[in-house]
Amino acid sequence: xxxxxxxxxxxxxxxxxxxxxxxxxxxxxxxxxxxxxxxxxxxxxxxxxxxxxxxxxxxxxxxxxxxxxxxxxxxxxxxxxxxxxxxxxxxxxxxxxxxxxxxxxxxxxxxxxxxxxxxxxxxxxxxxxxxxxxxxxxxxxxxxxxxxxxxxxxxxxxxxxxxxxxxxxxxxxxxxxxxxxxxxxxxxxxxxxxxxxxxxxxxxxxxxxxxxxxxxxxxxxx
Amino acid sequence: xxxxxxxxxxxxxxxxxxxxxxxxxxxxxxxxxxxxxxxxxxxxxxxxxxxxxxxxxxxxxxxxxxxxxxxxxxxxxxxxxxxxxxxxxxxxxxxxxxxxxxxxxxxxxxxxxxxxxxxxxxxxxxxxxxxxxxxxxxxxxxxxxxxxxxxxxxxxxxxxxxxxxxxxxxxxxxxxxxxxxxxxxxxxxxxxxxxxxxxxxxxxxxxxxxxxxxxxxxxxxxxxxxxxxxxxxxxxxxxxxxxxxxxxxxxxxxxxxxxxxxxxxxxxxxxxxxxxxxxxxxxxxxxxxxxxxxxxxxxxxxxxxxxxxxxxxxxxxxxxxxxxxxxxxxxxxxxxxxxxxxxxxxxxxxxxxxxxxxxxxxxxxxxxxxxxxxxxxxxxxxxxxxxxxxxxxxxxxxxxxxxxxxxxxxxxxxxxxxxxxxxxxx
Numbered sequence: 001x002x003x004x005x006x007x008x009x010x011x012x013x014x015x016x017x018x019x020x021x022x023x024x025x026x027x028x029x030x031x032x033x034x035x036x037x038x039x040x041x042x043x044x045x046x047x048x049x050x051x052x053x054x055x056x057x058x059x060x061x062x063x064x065x066x067x068x069x070x071x072x073x074x075x076x077x078x079x080x081x082x083x084x085x086x087x088x089x090x091x092x093x094x095x096x097x098x099x100x101x102x103x104x105x106x107x108x109x110x111x112x113x114x115x116x117x118x119x120x121x122x123x124x125x126x127x128x129x130x131x132x133x134x135x136x137x138x139x140x141x142x143x144x145x146x147x148x149x150x151x152x153x154x155x156x157x158x159x160x161x162x163x164x165x166x167x168x169x170x171x172x173x174x175x176x177x178x179x180x181x182x183x184x185x186x187x188x189x190x191x192x193x194x195x196x197x198x199x200x201x202x203x204x205x206x207x208x209x210x211x212x213x214x215x216x217x218x219x220x221x222x
Numbered sequence: 223x224x225x226x227x228x229x230x231x232x233x234x235x236x237x238x239x240x241x242x243x244x245x246x247x248x249x250x251x252x253x254x255x256x257x258x259x260x261x262x263x264x265x266x267x268x269x270x271x272x273x274x275x276x277x278x279x280x281x282x283x284x285x286x287x288x289x290x291x292x293x294x295x296x297x298x299x300x301x302x303x304x305x306x307x308x309x310x311x312x313x314x315x316x317x318x319x320x321x322x323x324x325x326x327x328x329x330x331x332x333x334x335x336x337x338x339x340x341x342x343x344x345x346x347x348x349x350x351x352x353x354x355x356x357x358x359x360x361x362x363x364x365x366x367x368x369x370x371x372x373x374x375x376x377x378x379x380x381x382x383x384x385x386x387x388x389x390x391x392x393x394x395x396x397x398x399x400x401x402x403x404x405x406x407x408x409x410x411x412x413x414x415x416x417x418x419x420x421x422x423x424x425x426x427x428x429x430x431x432x433x434x435x436x437x438x439x440x441x442x443x444x445x446x447x448x449x450x451x452x453x454x455x456x457x458x459x460x461x462x463x464x465x466x467x468x469x470x471x472x473x474x475x476x477x478x479x480x481x482x483x484x485x486x487x488x489x490x491x492x493x494x495x496x497x498x499x500x501x502x503x504x505x506x507x508x509x510x511x512x513x514x515x516x517x518x519x520x521x522x523x524x525x526x527x528x529x530x531x532x533x534x535x536x537x538x539x540x541x542x543x544x545x546x547x548x549x550x551x552x553x554x555x556x557x558x559x560x561x562x563x564x565x566x567x568x569x570x571x572x573x574x575x576x577x578x579x580x581x582x583x584x585x586x587x588x589x590x591x592x593x594x595x596x597x598x599x600x601x602x603x604x605x606x607x608x609x610x611x612x613x614x615x616x617x618x619x620x621x622x623x624x625x626x627x628x629x630x631x632x633x634x635x636x637x638x639x640x641x642x643x644x645x646x647x648x
Contacts, residue, residue, distance in 0.1 A: 030544065038613040051616075059538070062616040080616035082578075084540040084557065088614065 023122030026089040033088055035095035037064070037078045046078070048149065050142030052134055059083030061091060063138040065098075067146055073103035079138070086124055087134060090117050094135040106143055110157060112136045114180075114217070164205055167198035175206060179213035186210060230596045234552045235436075235528060235589030236378055236413060241479070242438035242590075248482040249440065252475035260472050261463065270474045277481035284488050285430070285447055286421045293467045294477055298412040298433035298444035300457070302329035304468070305408045305429045305446055308454035309370050310337050316404055317367030323347045323355050323384075324572040325377045327410055331568070347373070351574050352521040353382035357392045364396045368405040375414035375430075379556055379569040379585060380520025381529025383418060384409075390426030406452055412436055412444070416487050417495050417526050428452050432484070434476070438590065439483030443476035498588050499527030501597055505586065506530050508601040513608050515621055519570055519583060528588040531556075533570070533579040535619040537611040542584060545607040551600060556583040578619060 022030075046064040053060045059082060066076035077098040081091050094117050098104050114136055118124050140157065147155045163171050170193050183189045186207050190196060196203045229240065252273065258266030260274055278289040285292065295301045310320060322334055324346045334344045345363055349355055355373055364371075371393055376383045386409055393407045408429035411420055416437045422430055428449045435441040448454055448467070460469030509532060510516060519531040534542065539555025546553055556567025557580065566580035586600070 030541070031548065033614065036614050040616070060616055080614055082536065082581075082615040082617045083538050085544045087538075088541060 022085065022089075022125075025093070025120065025122045026086065026124065029089035029092040029121070030085045033092040035076075035078050035092065035099065037080050040080070041078070046076075048142045048146035050138045050140070050145055052138040052141055059087050059134055061087070061134050061138045063091075063095075063142045065139075065142045065146065067106070068103060069150070071103070072106050074098045074106065074109055075103050077139070083134070089121060090124070091135045091138070093117055093120050094139060098139060106146075106155075110140055110143055112139060164209070165195050165197075165199045165202045168194050168196075170195040172209060175209045176213050179210055180217055184210065184214055184218075228550050229591045230593060231549070231551045231599055232591065233586040233588060233596075233600065234554050235592075236381070236585065236587035237554055238435050238441065239438045239589055240591075241435075241440055242483060242486060244486065245439055245479045245482045249475040249479040252478055256474075260474065261461065270472075274472055274474055274477045277477050280481040280485055281432075281445070284420065284484055285432075286423045287447055288450065290465060291448055291450055293446045293448060293464050294472060294480070295444045295446060295468060296442060296473075298410070298431050298436075299327075299329040301431040301433075301444045301446035302327065302410055303333050304454070304457050305431060305448075306330060306333045306337065306370065306372065307457055309406050309408070309429070309452065310342055312453040312455040313369040313404060313406075314342075316402075317365075317369050318342045319345065319365065319367040319369065321345045321347060321360060321363055321368060321371045321405070323349060323373045325349055325353060325355075325379075325382075325569045326372065326374050327378055327412070330372055330374070330410060343367075349572055352524075353377065353380050353519070353569070353573055354521060354524065355384050355389065357385055357388040360389055361392045361396070364393070364405065366400055366402065366404075370404075370406050370408060372408040372410070375409045375411040375418060376526050376529075377569055378413050379567055379583075380531045380573075381413065381526035381587070382521040383414065383524045383526060386425050386427065394426060403451065403453075413526060415484070417491065417498075417528065420488075422447055422449070429454075434480040434483055437483050437487040440476045440479040443473055443480050445480065494590070495527045498592065501592055501594065502528055502530055502588055504594070505588070505597045505600065508597065509604065512601060512605045515619070517575070517579060517621070519573060519575070519579075528592075529585070530587075531570075531583060531585045533575065533583045534608055535578065535582055535621070536615045536617045537582050537608060538615075539581060539583055541611055542582075542607055545611070546603065549599075549603045551603065554585040554587070556585065557581045578617065 041064060047067045048065045050063045051061070061079060061081040061083065063077065063079045065074055067073070068075045077095040079091050079095055081087055094112070097112065097117070097120060098109055117135060144156045147153065163169055164175070174193050175189060175195070178189045178192045181192070183192050186203065189206065189210055195206055252270065256269050256273065258264070258270045260267055260271040275289065278292060281292055282289045293304070295304060306320070318341060320334060320337065320342055322330055322344065338344050347355055347359055347363070360371060371389070373384050373386065373389055375386055390407055393405060397403065406428040407426070409425070409427050410431040411418070412431055412433035413436060414420070415432050419425065420430070420432070429452065430447040432445050432447070434443045454467070456467050456469070458469050463469050463472060509530070513534065515535040517533040517535070519533055520529065539557035543553055543555055556570045566577060567583060570580035570583050571577070
């Protein structure tokens with residue numbers, strides 16, 4: 001992530017002055033999105049479907065897959081999204097990654113990480129990273145949907161849905177989202193999620209998770 | 223890929239305005255030529271001191287107050303901070319309750335948030351679906367512990383104009399009954415000053431924030447009217463400039479520019495309101511005719527003449543802004559994606575609108591360089607952009623059938639998003 005060359009900022013936030021740097025690839029995929037559907041397809045048209053929303057900013061994304069069962073590959077990847085420029089660009093890029101070169105192997109597609117999409121996009125501003133997180137989640141949801149449909153239960157991978165705080169029902173995934181959104185200290189995460197409000201016992205674990213995700217997304221130096 | 227900004231296609235005057243050439247000319251000599259420190263006793267200092275005194279009295283005559291009642295600050299945000307921190311800390315003994323509207327600018331809300339941590343009680347006033355504060359609601363909330371009421375004159379997202387005079391009456395009545403000078407009444411007139419009456423005597427306010435760069439003046443300067451007798455503590459300490467209320471060498475060129483800009487705004491108020499209002503109405507009519515499924519945010523009539531804020535259902539504002547930007551059009555949105563906190567506009571949510579409405583809100587604010595041609599240009603490019611984004615969107619909201627979130631199953635673990643969780647837990 002550090003080596004990504006940043007282009008000239010196009011947009012400066014009116015209130016904060018923060019600069020948003022969108023790369024050429026982001027712009028190109030935003031203005032000319034690939035593989036999107038203009039209408040919801042009929043059920044029979046696709047083999048699997050995934051829907052995911054970002055609790056961070058309320059974006060909603062649906063993804064449809066055609067799957068080649070012989071080769072265990074993605075034959076087509078289509079999507080519709082309600083979200084900002086980075087969300088649209090990230091989904092578009094992901095759909096290209098999943099379906100290019102004759103389609104991606106399902107096992108490999110399950111392992112696409114947000115960083116992979118961001119790398120192909122030539123970087124995203126830090127606080128926009130959650131947008132691409134949405135894309136890989138939608139893809140995994142759709143592939144899981146395929147596994148379920150075809151009885152390959154052993155291949156289903158459950159997202160970090162383990163509840164850490166039984167009172168606020170905060171899951172590992174919520175902590176991950178908060179970190180991605182820029183909450184890098186326990187106080188920030190608590191402010192955002194209200195984790196541990198009635199169950200302070202979990203805070204030690206929350207701190208460990210913050211540390212883990214911080215390293216995962218931002219490296220050690222942040 | 224991006225077209226250079228053309229002033230004619232600038233629809234974001236509520237964000238900031240270009241400096242008026244006449245104002246710039248007035249400021250110019252005060253950078254290198256007349257550069258003296260107004261605090262110096264020598265000729266160079268006396269020259270600038272005289273100039274800022276002149277500027278002060280120019281502003282005072284527009285606001286109908288005394289020169290000493292107007293404090294120059296580094297921004298309208300600083301003026302809001304000064305009004306709230308200053309009166310709260312000076313009157314803490316009297317009580318710790320502050321009433322603000324839910325649609326205040328962040329400069330007020332975040333300041334109140336900081337005071338909450340210091341132990342003050344902050345009451346947030348609800349607004350109706352058009353964004354209006356009901357003065358009767360304030361009357362009900364007032365008690366002897368209340369030290370300050372702050373209601374924005376016209377909010378910066380929908381431009382809805384509040385009944386400041388009525389609110390002032392309610393507060394004065396309460397003060398008379400209690401025989402107390404408290405609570406004080408503050409209003410932020412940053413957006414309103416260009417188009418509304420800012421005579422503090424007529425309005426009946428005790429404190430009023432004015433911004434310079436919203437009315438074709440320079441950035442980096444604002445001011446606060448503080449009525450004589452109001453107990454207030456400074457935020458910035460030092461050499462004791464401006465009667466000890468705001469230390470630091472006065473920003474001479476900006477003070478000159480601010481006064482000049484305010485005087486021009488006052489002079490052109492009626493004419494410009496009428497002209498811009500006509501264009502805005504044309505735009506509003508055009509947009510509602512050309513784009514299905516849009517909702518007006520703000521009061522249909524009691525609104526600044528240059529404001530149009532609409533929610534375009536099923537699309538996201540930031541994406542629309544970038545497509546507009548590609549055509550050289552500058553506008554603004556209340557979408558979460560366009561904010562640092564990733565939270566949707568608190569103003570649109572305060573109107574009782576569901577989350578997606580804030581996400582899809584677009585704000586067009588007109589001003590000096592807007593013409594019929596600009597409006598026609600916007601009307602030509604906005605509808606196809608909306609159409610394209612709607613094609614991409616999996617949402618299909620129904621007008622009038624408003625839920626908080628339309629596809630709850632999309633959210634991880636079936637949970638509601640954090641911004642809704644927070645609101646519910648309060």
